[in-house]
Amino acid sequence: xxxxxxxxxxxxxxxxxxxxxxxxxxxxxxxxxxxxxxxxxxxxxxxxxxxxxxxxxxxxxxxxxxxxxxxxxxxxxxxxxxxxxxxxxxxxxxxxxxxxxxxxxxxxxxxxxxxxxxxxxxxxxxxxxxxxxxxxxxxxxxxxxxxxxxxxxxxxxxx
Amino acid sequence: xxxxxxxxxxxxxxxxxxxxxxxxxxxxxxxxxxxxxxxxxxxxxxxxxxxxxxxxxxxxxxxxxxxxxxxxxxxxxxxxxxxxxxxxxxxxxxxxxxxxxxxxxxxxxxxxxxxxxxxxxxxxxxxxxxxxxxxxxxxxxxxxxxxxxxxxxxxxxxxxxxxxxxxxxxxxxxxxxxxxxxxxxxxxxxxxxxxxxxxxxxxxxxxxxxxxxxxxxxxxxxxxxxxxxxxxxxxxxxxxxxxxxxxxxxxxxxxxxxxxxxxxxxxxxxxxxxxxxxxxxxxxxxxxxxxxxxxxxxxxxxxxxxxxxxxxxxxxxxxxxxxxxxxxxxxxxxxxxxxxxxxxxxxxxxxxxxxxxxxxxxxxxxxxxxxxxxxxxxxxxxxxxxxxxxxxxxxxxxxxxxxxxxxxxxxxxxxxxxxxxxxxxxxxxxxxxxxxxxxxxxxxxxxxxxxxxxxxxxxxxxxxxxxxxxxxxxxxxxxxxxxxxxxxxxxxxxxxxxxxxxxxxxxxxxxxxxxxxxxxxxxxxxxxxxxxxxxxxxxxxxxxxxxxxxxxxxxxxxxxxxxxxxxxxxxxxxxxxxxxxxxxxxxxxxxxxxxxxxxxxxxxxxxxxxxxxxxxxxxxxxxxxxxxxxxxxxxxxxxxxxxxxxxxxxxxxxxxxxxxxxxxxxxxxxxxxxxxxxxxxxxxxxxxxxxxxxxxxxxxxxxxxxxxxxxxxxxxxxxxxxxxxxxxxxxxxxxxxxxxxxxxxxxxxxxxxxxxxxxxxxxxxxxxxxxxxxxxxxxxxxxxxxxxxxxxxxxxxxxxxxxxxxx
Numbered sequence: 033x034x035x036x037x038x039x040x041x042x043x044x045x046x047x048x049x050x051x052x053x054x055x056x057x058x059x060x061x062x063x064x065x066x067x068x069x070x071x072x073x074x075x076x077x078x079x080x081x082x083x084x085x086x087x088x089x090x091x092x093x094x095x096x097x098x099x100x101x102x103x104x105x106x107x108x109x110x111x112x113x114x115x116x117x118x119x120x121x122x123x124x125x126x127x128x129x130x131x132x133x134x135x136x137x138x139x140x141x142x143x144x145x146x147x148x149x150x151x152x153x154x155x156x157x158x159x160x161x162x163x164x165x166x167x168x169x170x171x172x173x174x175x176x177x178x179x180x181x182x183x184x185x186x187x188x189x190x191x
Numbered sequence: 192x193x194x195x196x197x198x199x200x201x202x203x204x205x206x207x208x209x210x211x212x213x214x215x216x217x218x219x220x221x222x223x224x225x226x227x228x229x230x231x232x233x234x235x236x237x238x239x240x241x242x243x244x245x246x247x248x249x250x251x252x253x254x255x256x257x258x259x260x261x262x263x264x265x266x267x268x269x270x271x272x273x274x275x276x277x278x279x280x281x282x283x284x285x286x287x288x289x290x291x292x293x294x295x296x297x298x299x300x301x302x303x304x305x306x307x308x309x310x311x312x313x314x315x316x317x318x319x320x321x322x323x324x325x326x327x328x329x330x331x332x333x334x335x336x337x338x339x340x341x342x343x344x345x346x347x348x349x350x351x352x353x354x355x356x357x358x359x360x361x362x363x364x365x366x367x368x369x370x371x372x373x374x375x376x377x378x379x380x381x382x383x384x385x386x387x388x389x390x391x392x393x394x395x396x397x398x399x400x401x402x403x404x405x406x407x408x409x410x411x412x413x414x415x416x417x418x419x420x421x422x423x424x425x426x427x428x429x430x431x432x433x434x435x436x437x438x439x440x441x442x443x444x445x446x447x448x449x450x451x452x453x454x455x456x457x458x459x460x461x462x463x464x465x466x467x468x469x470x471x472x473x474x475x476x477x478x479x480x481x482x483x484x485x486x487x488x489x490x491x492x493x494x495x496x497x498x499x500x501x502x503x504x505x506x507x508x509x510x511x512x513x514x515x516x517x518x519x520x521x522x523x524x525x526x527x528x529x530x531x532x533x534x535x536x537x538x539x540x541x542x543x544x545x546x547x548x549x550x551x552x553x554x555x556x557x558x559x560x561x562x563x564x565x566x567x568x569x570x571x572x573x574x575x576x577x578x579x580x581x582x583x584x585x586x587x588x589x590x591x592x593x594x595x596x597x598x599x600x601x602x603x604x605x606x607x608x609x610x611x612x613x614x615x616x617x618x619x620x621x622x623x624x625x626x627x628x629x630x631x632x633x634x635x636x637x638x639x640x641x642x643x644x645x646x647x648x649x650x651x652x653x654x655x656x657x658x659x660x661x662x663x664x665x666x667x668x669x670x671x672x673x674x675x676x677x678x679x680x681x682x683x684x685x686x687x688x689x690x691x692x693x694x695x696x697x698x699x700x701x702x703x704x705x706x707x708x709x710x711x712x713x714x715x716x717x718x719x720x721x722x723x724x725x726x727x728x729x730x731x732x733x734x735x736x737x738x739x740x741x742x743x744x745x746x747x748x749x750x751x752x753x754x755x756x757x758x759x760x761x762x763x764x765x766x767x768x769x770x771x772x773x774x775x776x777x778x779x780x781x782x783x784x785x786x787x788x789x790x791x792x793x794x795x796x797x798x799x800x801x802x803x804x805x806x807x808x809x810x811x812x813x814x815x816x817x818x819x820x821x822x823x824x825x826x827x828x829x830x831x832x833x834x835x836x837x838x839x840x841x842x843x844x845x846x847x848x849x850x851x852x853x854x855x856x857x858x859x860x861x862x863x864x865x866x867x868x869x870x871x872x873x874x875x876x877x878x879x880x881x882x883x884x885x886x887x888x889x890x891x892x893x894x895x896x897x898x899x900x901x902x903x904x905x906x907x908x909x910x911x912x913x914x915x916x917x918x919x920x921x922x923x924x925x926x927x928x929x930x931x932x933x934x935x936x937x938x939x940x941x942x943x944x945x946x947x948x949x950x951x952x953x954x955x956x957x958x959x960x961x962x963x964x965x966x967x968x969x970x971x972x973x974x975x976x977x978x979x980x981x982x983x984x985x986x987x988x989x990x991x992x993x994x995x996x997x998x
């Protein structure tokens with residue numbers, strides 16, 4: 033199988049890689065780059081657990097191919113905390129008990145980050161629309177919803 | 192040395208509790224939130240290969256031939272195995288009931304869609320899957336038996352020919368004179384119910400890395416394993432290895448809910464490693480594999496049940512007939528789910544006699560397994576519908592009807608007809624708390640208005656028991672041997688006074704490492720951030736079962752506090768020797784050992800630990816100088832089951848009342864949950880925040896069970912729910928805010944008075960939601976008897992009512 037050379041910015045760091053065309057973005061991040069914080073839940077685009085941000089928009093990394101991010105910028109959960117400090121979204125999840133097993137949480141946080149990056153004061157419908165795109169089996173979701181509101185308050189206070 | 196484990200928070204050696212019993216931040220979170228927790232698929236070992244499995248497309252077919260030559264020739268392939276390898280290297284799986292296990296790779300025929308036939312280990316998962324496609328199998332399709340009723344008929348195709356029948360178990364249990372109770376009843380209500388197969392679906396599927404050491408005959412299994420010690424024994428049995436040659440390393444896992452499964456996939460992966468000369472092989476189940484052939488498909492049930500009632504509203508007898516479709520084999524222990532209802536057969540009620548007619552049947556479906564709650568949730572769905580039918584017939588409000596039948600506070604400990612003993616409870620208080628939270632009278636008034644407007648609004652009031660702290664004796668009727676489930680912990684204090692606790696279970700989501708941290712923080716008066724909780728593999732850990740059966744919170748509390756007490760006693764002796772007095776004169780509180788009334792005669796824990804580790808020459812000669820102790824906690828007083836399955840089994844009985852308001856859309860049959868209120872009594876709440884989290888998540892799973900989730904099969908036992916587009920998991924849109932209130936009735940029998948609470952609300956939620964739906968349908972003269980109450984099912988009932996009205 034013919035391999036392709038790609039250049040991609042991941043969590044702010046530019047890098048070159050050689051990938052098979054069939055390699056998913058999720059597998060590329062996890063296996064080629066060792067960024068195992070992005071988890072894979074269904075590999076058919078329903079559960080949202082593998083969500084990452086590409087050029088500012090959240091995507092299912094199981095449904096995108098690594099070759100498609102050539103020349104683009106990818107953000108993963110590993111890029112959230114900076115300088116030994118958790119991101120306000122991460123702090124909010126701790127305070128609101130927004131996670132239990134934590135397997136789905138990186139995907140949720142990345143889609144929430146996309147929302148709040150674009151719109152620091154989203155409506156309830158906009159929040160529900162984003163959370164409705166991912167599955168969590170542990171929390172019953174309401175604690176995640178509270179985490180979003182907590183994060184909005186934190187980010188608003190910091191701004 | 193007797194070990195003192197406090198049975199109340201007030202008995203802990205601290206002047207002010209700062210951590211235990213209070214909502215605490217979880218120590219697990221920072222690592223999970225930054226993506227650093229090491230789940231099994233994150234692990235890469237040197238020399239590691241990747242496995243993939245070829246699965247049957249037929250539910251029942253003879254395997255005429257398997258040709259693996261092309262797959263073996265593919266570059267990058269290191270091992271290909273088939274049923275022939277399973278026959279020479281492994282034993283059939285252990286099972287419940289006994290004798291219903293098969294080999295991990297099909298040998299002569301396949302018995303369900305998704306049954307493994309062959310497997311490949313290759314340099315990458317891609318190459319392994321390429322190789323799988325190169326294996327050709329000749330099948331000769333056989334008649335399929337997809338329905339358990341048909342499977343019981345003479346002449347039905349046999350799933351396991353050697354058994355001579357598809358009936359795996361057929362028993363009638365009678366507890367008291369049930370026929371007399373029904374003969375003398377004023378009112379008898381009865382109905383048949385269908386609970387469709389559904390299950391766990393943790394967000395992380397199962398995965399493992401297996402390494403077979405061919406020269407040293409050792410097996411190392413890493414995986415997302417809920418019960419590592421049990422899992423190790425299972426692998427030892429499969430491969431006839433001495434149990435000390437199997438080491439299981441459990442990794443933090445993305446939920447389990449009893450439904451992680453993995454035994455078959457692990458055994459296959461072990462054989463791949465063996466065939467590949469001992470290279471470690473990783474196999475990660477994908478979601479389609481999980482949905483068609485993984486763990487946690489549970490509770491495929493056909494019920495007929497009836498209730499004997501007196502005109503004053505007292506329930507005097509319960510009969511339940513259950514035909515449970517266990518699927519092709521007993522390997523996944525789904526049978527346990529039909530035994531567990533014995534631990535709470537009559538729910539929170541004083542029903543004096545009961546009967547259980549239990550039939551376990553094999554069909555050509557995936558072997559069914561455990562799922563959160565382990566079987567009582569459908570049982571309580573049935574019981575609570577009968578309670579409402581009786582209440583309706585006697586024109587008694589359903590809340591009042593339940594109140595009249597509740598076990599009273601002064602009746603505990605209370606032995607139910609099926610043998611288990613409930614420890615404590617305040618059922619009326621819980622009911623009152625739930626009704627008050629919901630403002631029940633206003634809710635009913637509002638419902639009456641909505642009904643006048645022609646809307647299908649219903650209110651469900653349901654109560655159930657969550658048996659907590661399981662014991663194997665609860666499952667004796669389906670062949671599980673033995674009594675006793677130990678949990679151990681080692682507490683260690685280092686030379687600077689820092690505390691480390693070593694346990695035998697990995698992270699699963701319930702916050703148990705936080706609980707351990709809370710316990711030792713208060714006991715030793717140290718900051719939680721300075722405590723470490725460390726996981727040990729099965730070769731190194733103290734005896735451990737891990738999470739399961741709403742047990743670990745209570746059990747690990749007993750283990751940790753027992754170990755702390757042993758260290759306290761040891762340190763008291765050391766301090767007494769140093770202060771030249773008797774240990775009886777040494778007191779311990781707030782992190783200090785001291786002689787009461789003697790000023791200056793005190794040492795901190797760190798000072799004692801430092802002295803013990805540095806100056807063993809100063810210690811009494813018979814004392815072990817390590818400030819460390821292991822304690823293994825096991826529930827006391829459990830009894831072997833009698834011939835009718837009666838035993839003191841589950842140690843605790845938590846109770847809840849849920850009040851739910853739903854509205855059914857007349858045009859679509861779609862159910863909206865408009866309000867969800869519950870009161871819950873699980874004894875002392877060790878970390879209220881995580882207890883609430885367990886409740887919320889369990890309600891969500893209960894709502895999924897009641898409204899959405901179903902593993903569907905066609906008449907040839909072909910699965911129709913193979914992706915998350917077909918198997919409907921609840922999303923944020925389906926789960927309302929859960930309004931909660933806690934009642935606390937400590938258990939008299941457990942460490943700190945806590946009760947099992949991990950499985951929680953799913954015991955009550957499906958019952959409550961279905962009660963509400965049937966309350967909504969009552970004016971139409973219709974009743975929903977099938978779970979899930981999917982829109983198409985309710986739509987048909989509403990149309991039938993319209994036809995009746997028009998004819």
